[in-house]
Amino acid sequence: MSQSHKTRIAPTPSGYLHVGNVLSFGITTALARKNGATVLLRIDDMDRDRVNALYLQDIFDTLNYLGVPWNEGPADVADFERSFSQLHRMPLYREALNQLVQNKLVFACNCTRSQQHPCTCLQKHIPLSTPNVSWRLITNNNDPIRIKTYSGTTVSETLPISMRNFVVKKKDGYPAYQLTSVIDDLHYGVDLIVRGQDLWASTLAQQQLAEAMGKTGFNRIAFCHHPLITDVTGSKLSKSAGSISIQYLKQQGKSPAEIFTMITAMMGIAEKVDSWEEFVEQLPIAG
Secondary structure, three states, X not given: OOOOOEEEEOOOOOOOOEHHHHHHHHHHHHHHHHHOOEEEEOOOOOOXXXXXXXXXXXXXXXXXXXXXXXXXXXXXXXXXXXXXXXXXXHHHHHHHHHHHHHOOOEXXXXXXXXXXXXXXXXXXXXXXXXXXXXXXXXXXXXXXXXXXXXXXXXXXXXXXXXXXXXXXXXXXXXXXHHHHHHHHHHHHOOOEEEEEHHHHHHXXXXXXXXXXXXXXXXXXXXXXXXXXXXXXXXXXXXXXXXXXXXXXXXXOOOOHHHHHHHHHHHOOOOOOOOOHHHHHHHOOXXX
């Protein structure tokens, strides 16, 4: 089993937090306590088109309402905007992008989201300085990527088709999620990352990106990918599904205890849960 010192919860202010987020926060808390690790609150606000002040406030409202603790990071919205927004770390992201350019590991892409065919921009040699293009990493699609798991094993897998030549700089000029996530976790010294199973492809992509940038410290990070809570159709919960947002449940008069009990019931645990502490204790964790 991996011994970890710092983990993080990393919500995005692009929708109201929902029960799936709370599950992930609970598993993160459980593993942090098991290891004596600190928990960082890291809010990803680089998707500037989707960032909403209401959603940003909702992060703090939800964490405080449910009693979710964290040891490091912003105390409230004002503190976040003053000291912790990803906008403050733009020099770090630009440095990483410049390094990729110098090593000829990126290419410009002018594909639109609606285009269904595979991107062929690598062969077009579009100048990186062209307006309104994204930058994509030239990925290695054949060699296995090694991922260290929290349970102590190492998993090797090649990059999935969906992640080949993934975007590292968006058309709006801002760095993309995969790059900012790698840089942030290294910047803050995170060595345990808890995320849903749906983000396994992102983990593989981020590991390859870190290796491309020579960031060997990323190899020390252990990953725990947990099962997702699904809706009645078996589909992943979406932030757009308001009925499972904590904000909606609060408006319906649900107490934190009722919300915790609902989440554990969705996981097949038929016990009443009265507090965040009990909720964390009920959660099955790896290792």
